[in-house]
Amino acid sequence: MSDHAETTTLAAEAAVAATPDKGESLLARHVAAFFESPLAVAGLVTLLAMVLLALLAPFIAPQNPYDLSQLDIMDGTLAPGAKSLAGYTFWLGTDEQGRDMLSGILYGLRISLGVGAVSTVIACALGASIGVVAAYAGGRVDTLVMRVVDLQLSFPAILVALVLLAVFGRGVDKVVIALVIVQWAYYARTVRGSALVERRREYIEAARCLALPKNRVVFRHLLPNCLPPLIVVATVQVAHSIALESTLSFLGVGVPVTEPSLGMLIAKGYDYLLSGKYWISTFPGVALVLAIVAINLVGDRLRDVLNPRLSR
Template identity: 70%
Template sequence: MTPPSVESTALGVPPRQAAAAPREETPLRRFVSDFAESRLAVVAFAAFVLIVLAALLAPVIAPQNPYDLAQLDIMDGRLPPGSVGGAGFTYLLGTDDQGRDMLSGILYGLRISLAVGAGSAFIAFCAGTALGLVAAYFGGRTDTVIMRLVDLQLSFPAILVALMILAFLGKGIINVVIAIVVVEWAYYARTVRGTALVERRREYIEAAACLALSHARIVFRHLLPNCLPPLIVVGTMQVARAIALEATLSFLGLGVPVTEPSLGLLIANGYEYLLSGRYWISFYPGIALLVTIVVINLVGDQLRDVLNPRLRR
């Protein structure tokens, strides 16, 4: 065994503590530490985790399966919150016109809204990022063609493009995802192109080109990782935007099918009853949608502050 140093013994420091090296701060630890500095962001992230868990565990924690017609009783339709149904079942948030428990409908509706929002945002992320990287790396006519498509896409209102696509394809979850992907990919392409143009002139990209590496390896192995921070922030915001867009399309009757209602369709189901005082049919799904979008935006806002070195300073 190595004898303890004279200096550490003289200072009264135990040998084990003197020999222990300080723990190196990894990028992950630094990211978690910076993110945790905002209490609002931590609360928002915790709320987002709870929302996701509630959606995933809906079949377990929901009092009723709102998609099972055998569990619905039309005689229990439009009951106010806290009412007891004919079978002795208590509806904490009331029921809609079909006798569907609103709490169960919200939990199951969250599953569809989150699945459509996250799924469409991920596909748009992959497509837009790939096109943006190709445009920035190759430049020339390739860059011109791709960016003119981006400009054309962004020149039309998102809801108008989505409505046109769904009018052609028809209703359905898959068609809604396709419509949102067509609307959102341009945001990723423009974001990654701006970042990649700066990284394209860095020395490490020139060194990789001098080593005769393939274009695909340079783009996706070296260029893409350095473009991810702004893409993560944009992706978070686009998930919230996709959820809101899906809710709008479903509210207009061009989104998900009636048999599997999302939050937007639940709001639409109670819209005609607002003037008659049966507010809960639209109010509670609207609150759930609002909280979900605000929570995701708060998390994305804090991610922007953490991942942007200029804002962090």
């Protein structure tokens, strides 16, 4: 009997130890699960470092690449580590206009990351609102919205953005508007799919029985429970926005020449690749790839953490 009692006691202790701490919040468990992945942590650290460098660019950049008065054509296409006539060392070289590539990359990150973040936030808010309203309303409203979404997604994003910028013209604000128009449909479809499941839950029925206003049911009860997949899509779409903005700038229809982004810096060095002046395109390209890979690593881990069924 003593052996049986000891075995029972050990089993009970193991069950208690395996039981999750109810005092631990869901957010704390998600954060702990996120930091279990070394790749996700490396991506997050890289992303935060690049954001910090972009924000502090006016204070740490050796040169303001947007100020044409600071550029000297005599310093054009200098190799990495070369010194200017004034004795300044260009650690990453210069482009054909004498622009310091290190400064250009830091300022280019500000535009690329800023455009990606702002366009994602606006498109996410717009698309999520449309998707959750369509799912809750159902019927003709849902059908009409989803046909518009299907029509939007049937065209390549780069093609739609090119047409919009051909109409709007060049500029950072124009690029943001084009990216919002291109991306809102992704969020609308994602939220609509989640909302169709959530609206059958008991808490939605309870809210209806309490005769709560429809806007409160939709935006205070239904939409918050659709956030997990929305967060994952939004994170991945930031990387897509940055890549799309860089592509548009590379093609010469994005940001103006006076405010070069990473895509425009890559385009400026494209003609010099065969002449051995690799640094003009290579270093901005490396910065762009690092930013996109870091965001995708964070997004992939968020998908696994917020959807435990994927890890089974």
